[in-house]
Amino acid sequence: MLDYIFFNASLSGKFKDHLTKVGIEFKCEDDEGFGSIQGEIVSIADDTNDSILGELQDLYDELQDELEALLEQTDDALMMNAAGMQVTLKDGSMCTLRVSPDVVTRILTVLEFDELQAFVENIARSVENPDDGHFCHNINKD
Numbered sequence: 001m002l003d004y005i006f007f008n009a010s011l012s013g014k015f016k017d018h019l020t021k022v023g024i025e026f027k028c029e030d031d032e033g034f035g036s037i038q039g040e041i042v043s044i045a046d047d048t049n050d051s052i053l054g055e056l057q058d059l060y061d062e063l064q065d066e067l068e069a070l071l072e073q074t075d076d077a078l079m080m081n082a083a084g085m086q087v088t089l090k091d092g093s094m095c096t097l098r099v100s101p102d103v104v105t106r107i108l109t110v111l112e113f114d115e116l117q118a119f120v121e122n123i124a125r126s127v128e129n130p131d132d133g134h135f136c137h138n139i140n141k142d
Contacts, residue, residue, distance in 0.1 A: 001027070001043040002053070002094055004060055005084075008070065011063045012040050018059055024048065046094065085117060087124040095124070 006012035012028075019026050019042070027043045044056075084096045085104075097120060107116055 002046050002048065003096060004042045004044075004056075005039045005096075006042065006063070006067075007039050008067050009040070011067055012042060015042055015059065015063060018056075019044065022052065024052070046092070085120050087121050089124065090128050097124075 004015060006015065016026065016028070024044055029041050029043075030039070048056075084098050086094050086096050089095055104116075111119070
């Protein structure tokens with residue numbers, strides 16, 4: 001399943017309305033993993049057509065921009081601060097890693113986002129395929 005998280009019911013409704021209009025089945029669940037912030041996760045099948053996924057990502061990005069504008073108007077931005085990164089696991093499924101926004105902000109002062117993404121993906125690969133061998137060795141001889 002591919003997950004989209006929303007922190008605003010109106011914006012979530014717009015996304016679900018679009019999914020319904022284009023005939024994409026979805027599931028919804030509340031996510032309490034963000035502490036005091038209640039999020040809603042909208043999930044769709046991960047075998048959805050790539051062009052449709054592109055359109056959905058564009059819509060999701062627009063809705064996130066709307067959320068940002070809403071938060072700036074209401075001064076709630078500091079109360080709704082969450083960060084996450086998606087990685088593809090070896091079985092092909094996507095996983096969202098929740099990360100402290102402060103940590104991500106600090107890391108991005110020295111790394112580009114794609115470098116951070118590559119680092120997180122490397123950690124995920126290492127967790128899925130642990131190597132208990134010696135840390136220092138010549139990888140060209142293995």
